[in-house]
Amino acid sequence: MQKLLLTVDKISTFVGQTFSWLIVSLTLLISWEVFSRYVMDHPHAWAFDVMIMMYGTVFMMAGAYTLSKNGHVRGDVLYGFFPPRLQAGLDLVLYIAFFVPGVVALVWAGYRYAGESWAINEHSNITADGPPIYPFKTVIPIAGAVLLLQGVVEIIRCMVCLKQGAWPSREEDVEEVDVDKLKQMVHVKDEDIAKLDAYVVAGEARK
Secondary structure (H helix, E strand, C coil): CHHHHHHHHHHHHHHHHHHCCHHHHHHHHHHHHHHHHHCCCCCCCCHHHHHHHHHHHHHHHCHHHHHHCCCCCCCCCCHHHCCHHHHHHHHHHHHHHHHHHHHHHHHHHHHHHHHHHHHCCCECCCCCCCCECHHHHHHHHHHHHHHHHHHHHHHHHHHHHHHHCCCCCCCCCCCCCCHHHHHHHHCCCHHHHHHHHHHHHHHHHHC
């Protein structure tokens, strides 16, 4: 069971990290459009629509990835103080009552929207000669399906936690830098850093 849960975590992570590269493309597109508009005086009418669709794609396809890392924002400040079984019970109720119906509706509605968009060869009408919008609408049911798959895994995790009294492990991901651990790895002491700071300050004073 744990192997299956981690496999789905890996799928969600792969999808999220793959689509995260759109951020690089989006940054390059925005930079080029600013240069083209203000330096070359040659703006592109389609650029604004494409930027919106690229950002929306990143946002939607990152949902399952964020859920797999337990990274979504929680509104209840008391949740972190609850024992694992109580956390799992609350999560299970919320997943079944709200998450599953909502995401299923998203997948179904997104499938219909995408189908209609492909049928009429839909293009954006925000600007003249807008780009095709049906590829973007196709992302909606796909993102919903991946999110639903990860949601099923989270429901199973809740059940496991209710039974065992502890949360099962998750797929590891990048973490913030542990400064103390980094100091140990490079054999640097606080005294050495203080001496270096003092040396820099003294050098600036001599200037």
